[in-house]
Amino acid sequence: MNKRYLILIMVCILSLSMVGCSKEKSANATSEAPINVETSLVAPNSFTLQTALSGKISAIDEADISSKVGGVVQHVNVEIGDFVKEGNILISLEKTDFKTALEEAQASYSMALASYNNTLEKIKVAKANYKRMNELYSQGALSKRELEEAELASSDTNLELAKAKLLQSQATLTKVQNSYSDSNITAPISGFITSVNVSKGESISPSIPVVSISNIDPVKVETSVSGYLVNKLHKGDLVDVFIKSVDTKPFKGTIHAISPAPRKDNLTYPIQITIENKDSLVKPGMFAEIVVSSDKKENILTIPSQAVVIKDGKSVVFVIKDNRAHMKDIEVGLDNGTLVEIIHGLSENEEVVMKGQNYLEDGNQVKVIK
Numbered sequence: 332m333n334k335r336y337l338i339l340i341m342v343c344i345l346s347l348s349m350v351g352c353s354k355e356k357s358a359n360a361t362s363e364a365p366i367n368v369e370t371s372l373v374a375p376n377s378f379t380l381q382t383a384l385s386g387k388i389s390a391i392d393e394a395d396i397s398s399k400v401g402g403v404v405q406h407v408n409v410e411i412g413d414f415v416k417e418g419n420i421l422i423s424l425e426k427t428d429f430k431t432a433l434e435e436a437q438a439s440y441s442m443a444l445a446s447y448n449n450t451l452e453k454i455k456v457a458k459a460n461y462k463r464m465n466e467l468y469s470q471g472a473l474s475k476r477e478l479e480e481a482e483l484a485s486s487d488t489n490l491e492l493a494k495a496k497l498l499q500s501q502a503t504l505t506k507v508q509n510s511y512s513d514s515n516i517t518a519p520i521s522g523f524i525t526s527v528n529v530s531k532g533e534s535i536s537p538s539i540p541v542v543s544i545s546n547i548d549p550v551k552v553e554t555s556v557s558g559y560l561v562n563k564l565h566k567g568d569l570v571d572v573f574i575k576s577v578d579t580k581p582f583k584g585t586i587h588a589i590s591p592a593p594r595k596d597n598l599t600y601p602i603q604i605t606i607e608n609k610d611s612l613v614k615p616g617m618f619a620e621i622v623v624s625s626d627k628k629e630n631i632l633t634i635p636s637q638a639v640v641i642k643d644g645k646s647v648v649f650v651i652k653d654n655r656a657h658m659k660d661i662e663v664g665l666d667n668g669t670l671v672e673i674i675h676g677l678s679e680n681e682e683v684v685m686k687g688q689n690y691l692e693d694g695n696q697v698k699v700i701k
Contacts, residue, residue: 365698368687370651373677376633380626380667386554388574388617390545391605394520396421397540399513402428404533409542413524421542422529424514429507436500436507443493443500450493457485522546523611545615548608552584552619555599563625564589564602571622572606577613582606584621626665632677633670638685639663648677649684649691651699656684658693 402424409421464481467473526543529535552572556564566589571581584604593600604621606613639646639661646663649656661676677683682699684691691697 365696367700368684368697369701370682371685373681375630378628379624380665384554384621386552386619389615392546394544395540396542397538400510401536409524415518416521419518420515422516429511429514432507433511436504440500440504443497447493447497454490461485549605550608552604555601561600573620632673635685636671638683649688651682656691656695656697
């Protein structure tokens with residue numbers, strides 16, 4: 332009797348315990364608080380992958396100009412900041428010595444030319460005389476010695492010697508003429524004067540830079556791209572160039588050159604971009620950010636990049652259905668930092684969590700607040 336009573340008591344206790352557990356679970360389920368999330372719809376979009384590069388502005392063309400001849404500066408015609416055109420005279424040297432040398436060279440050339448012409452006339456006469464004397468010799472009216480003397484007089488040797496002297500004097504004259512011309516130091520390119528290193532009355536030597544010029548319309552930016560990008564870019568492509576020290580709006584740049592070989596130090600491929608600079612606002616030395624577009628796709632499914640969560644090495648998203656979050660594996664493609672391409676796993680108009688997803692587990696109750 333006592334044994335049966337004990338068994339009955341144990342059964343009642345077990346039953347009460349199970350009822351209590353059931354009520355606790357029910358209470359927990361009823362008290363589960365929904366997690367606040369923000370969502371976005373899977374939608375078709377046009378997609379452009381952009382890459383930001385950095386570079387430094389430099390002049391499209393620069394020249395450090397030195398004198399080809401030595402001399403004393405007579406005039407300095409430019410100052411720093413002046414704009415000059417190709418061929419403008421920048422510095423003039425005193426001409427006295429150059430003029431004297433030129434006059435002497437011209438006189439020597441005139442004498443050599445006169446000597447050559449005189450020798451040429453004599454040779455013409457001597458050749459005609461030799462022809463007549465050869466006929467007389469054939470008739471026996473002239474001795475062989477007289478014929479040989481006539482032949483020697485008609486030789487071109489003296490003419491060749493006169494010609495050599497003429498050519499030498501001509502070369503000397505050309506050299507002196509060039510020196511006279513070079514006493515005016517001219518601009519080899521158009522651009523702005525960036526330095527002037529001489530003053531009036533100063534003696535200068537050849538090959539020492541005296542003036543520097545920079546052509547800054549257009550300017551260029553040199554940067555480099557990875558092997559992944561290099562074949563996606565082409566000469567003539569337009570790119571956005573941001574120069575924050577000048578303007579917040581981008582300048583339009585044009586890819587001017589792409590190297591077919593990588594740099595040896597980092598295996599990236601150098602590219603050169605030109606920017607029109609008619610107002611001269613962009614200066615060499617400024618830093619620039621270049622935004623290039625590579626991969627372009629039309630009408631592809633996309634979601635915000637931030638909606639993708641990595642779990643166990645896989646890309647997943649949380650899709651909202653019946654106010655609950657359901658985790659789905661997805662396959663993604665291009666990602667431009669704002670939107671990511673969905674290759675597989677989602678359909679158009681599905682609602683995915685874009686904020687709050689890091690706090691979710693599969694099946695959590697959610698409340699969409701936006």
